[in-house]
Amino acid sequence: MSNKQKTPMSIHLLAGGIAGFSEACVCHPLDTIKVRMQLNNRRTTSAAMRSKAKNAGPVVRENFIRVAAKIVNKEGPLALYKGLGAVILGIVPKMAVRFSSFEKYKELLADKDGKISMSSIFVAGLGAGVTEAVLVVTPTDVIKIRLQAQRHSMSDPLDIPKYRNAAHAAYLISKEEGVSALYKGITLTALRQATNQATNFTVYHFLKGTMARLQNVEELPSYQHMIIGGISGAMGPLSNAPIDTIKTRIQRAPGLPGQSELSRTVEIARDIIKNEGYAAFYKGITPRVLRVAPGQAVTFMVYEKVKGWIESFKENGRRQAPSTTD
DSSP states (O other), rough: BBSSSOOOOHHHHHHHHHHHHHHHHHHHHHHHHHHHHHOOOOOOHHHHHHHHHHHHHHHOOOOOHHHHHHHHHHHGGGGGGHHHHHHHHHHHHHHHHHHHHHHHHHHHHEEEEEEBOHHHHHHHHHHHHHIIIIIIIIIHHHHHHHHHOOOOOOTTTTOOOSSOOHHHHHHHHHHHOOOGGTTTTTTHHHHHHHHHHHHHHHHHHHHHHHHHHHTOOOOHHHHHHHHHHHHHHHEEEEEEEEHHHHHHHHHHOOOOOOOHHHHHHHHHHHHHHTTOOOOGGGHHHHHHHHHHHHHHHHHHHHHHHHHHHHHHHHHHHHHHTTGGOO
C-alpha cells in the first residue's frame, strides 16, 4: 500500500469534523441505550429473581429494544439524545485528531518509497486511538455519561436534573470533584480507543485496497466506503466490550477519595463478576455494535466524500489559475 499525493492536514480536519458531526447526529440514541444497559447492575438471572418469578410471572429480561422503550415512555423521546451536546462539542476535535494523527503516524512509519504495510497501519491506528483518547475523548465521555445516566423526564419542566447540559455538567464536575475528574477512566479509554482505531483502520484499509484491486479502480463509490466502514466499525466493540463497560461505570460517579484508577478498575471488575456474572461485561454490546458499525459507515463514507470534494475543488482551482493570467 503506498501513499499517493499528500493530502494537507487541513483537509483531514475539515472532512473528519463533518463526518463526525454526521455520525453523532445519526447514531447517538443507540449510545444512550448502550450506556443505560451498562449501568444496570441487576443480575436478571439470579436465583432470587427466579424464585420470585414463580409467583410474579416470567422474568422479563432487558434488551436494547425494551431499554429504548422504557426511556421513551418514562423520559420522552428526546431523552435518547441526552449527552449529545458533549458529543457535538467534542466530535470535531476528536475526528480532527483521529484522522490527522493517523495520517501523521502513517507518514512516520512509511518506508523510503512511501509504502506502508498493514502492520504499520495497525500501529498508526493504535497511536491515533491513544492520542484522541488523551486529548479529547476522555473528558467528553465523562460529561456524556453523567448526562445519559440521569433518569429524568425531558417532557416534565418540573423534573430538573442535576446536570442541565454539557457545559453545566463540566462546570459542576470540575467544581465538586476537581478538573481531574474529567479524566476519570483515561487509561481504559485510551486502551478502548487504541484497540478500536487499530482494528478499525486496519480492516478498513485492507478491505478498501482489496476491493479497489478486484474492481481495478483507484476510488471506490460511496456505498462501498459505507459497507466496508460498517464492517470495520463492528470489529472494535466485539474485541473490547469489557473495557468499555468498566470504563462507563468508573466515569458514572465519583470514586472514593485517594482511590487509584487501577484499584477502582479491579474493584468494579470483581463486583461485576461476583454480583452479575461474566456476561455482564458485554451488557450493551448489541446497541454498541449497532451504533458503532453504522457510525463508522457514515463516518468513512462522509469523510471520503468530503475529502474528495475538497481535493477536487482545489485541483480545479489550480488548473484554472494559469488562464487568469492570460
